[in-house]
Amino acid sequence: MRTHARTVVIGVGNEFRRDDGVGWAVISQLRMRAADRSLPPGTVLATCDGEPARLIALWEDSAVAVVVDAAHSHPGTPGRIHRLELDAGSVTQPATTSSHGLGLGEAVELARALGRLPARLVVYAVEGADSSLGTGLSPAVAAVVEPLAVRVEDELRRRRGTTAGELP
Template sequence: MSLRTRIAVIGVGNEFRRDDGVGWAVLDRLRERATERPLPPGTVLATCDGDPARLIGLWEGAGLAVVVDAAHAHPGTPGRVHRLELDAGQLAHPPTTSSHGLGLGEAVELARVLGVLPDHLVVYAVEGADSALGTGLSPAVAAAVEPLVRAVESEAARHRDPATGGRA
């Protein structure tokens, strides 16, 4: 069992492509809440444009990595959240695709080959409604931000608290 305790929370996307900025919005909210509800020590909050090499660099050495990203689904339900976990080095394929050219699946596979996967990877993929140029989330995606913030906080707390099934 690994003793890695660092937690990486990564918001993926582009804040200037409307709903594609949901990961950034979640990270912004986590930062705002940090004074009232601090995340466990060793937690790193970072944003990323989705480039696989940058993702790998952000989660390398982490005991837990939580990634929040926008996703496209056909047919889609804007604001619906999919929770995916890394299982034995393979990420389950949801009925969605990343909103980026090279997706999270490619980053996971490359990290697996290089031996730099986090001990545990959780992905929250949020179905978007609008990825046009501009700022601001659609109402359905904006409504998912606060529940996602609470979910990320819960993931971090479980990772740190063995009594609740944590891994630290």
Template sequence: MSGGARIAVIGVGNDYRRDDGVGWAVIARLRERPLAPDTVLATCDGDPGRLIGLWEGARLAVVVDAAHAHPGTPGRVHRLALDAGQLPRPSATSSHGLGLGEAVELARVLGLLPERLVVYAVEGADSEFGTGLTPAVAAAVPELVGAVAHEIATGERS
């Protein structure tokens, strides 16, 4: 992460694929809040190289991404925390071709993991072309914003 930022919050997805834009929606809402001055907010399409570049050097990285689960419950949120350099395998998978797990593994091998990584994966209902979140996913955004703000506040104190 350039600039020596201690906390990176990354919304992963595509704002033009309906629920896949949930990460971007969370970032937009966080931009309206006062946050710790060492917090950097960013959006990313999920490319592993770009993700690694965004969290490199961060003490804490929080990633928000849409996920597919079978069977799924649109709007359900999964919190995954990095433990010993590996993310646990969730029942939900990223909505992108290469998943977040691959980016984490690559960063681990390259020695570019943040000190702490927390992932919020939100089960989506619709990733077709179009804008706007489905009602169930949109309803999860305020709680997600609060949860991420709490992660930032906790990360700032540690």
């Protein structure tokens, strides 16, 4: 069994499907910010296409996994951010759906069934406006990338002062 860092932040999506690339954009922003201010020790930044087995492999053995993904919600408000927090004992179905065929919900359910959920899973789902082929985020989604990166970074820093597996 591989041992992963205590905390992993995963940007999920496809940067060639416009707003579906928001997770990757947030990871890119976090990497740029980390050049000036390091993230807490043991933090890994990763991107993933959303395939459930790859997601599970990235968060397996982590005390905390933070996932940023695009979401579809009806009715939707492009750029609106949903925050869901799950622990290994409580899994609920989110009100939004992933923009992928097999989504984060399926990965969570599979990981739960296999006993491979991180101790704490935090999901930031950003409602998108455009998932057509191409690059570049819609203005509403692009506007939340930096504030969401700051929010994730703040959450990671707050976590540093707590015991393993706990988020404030």
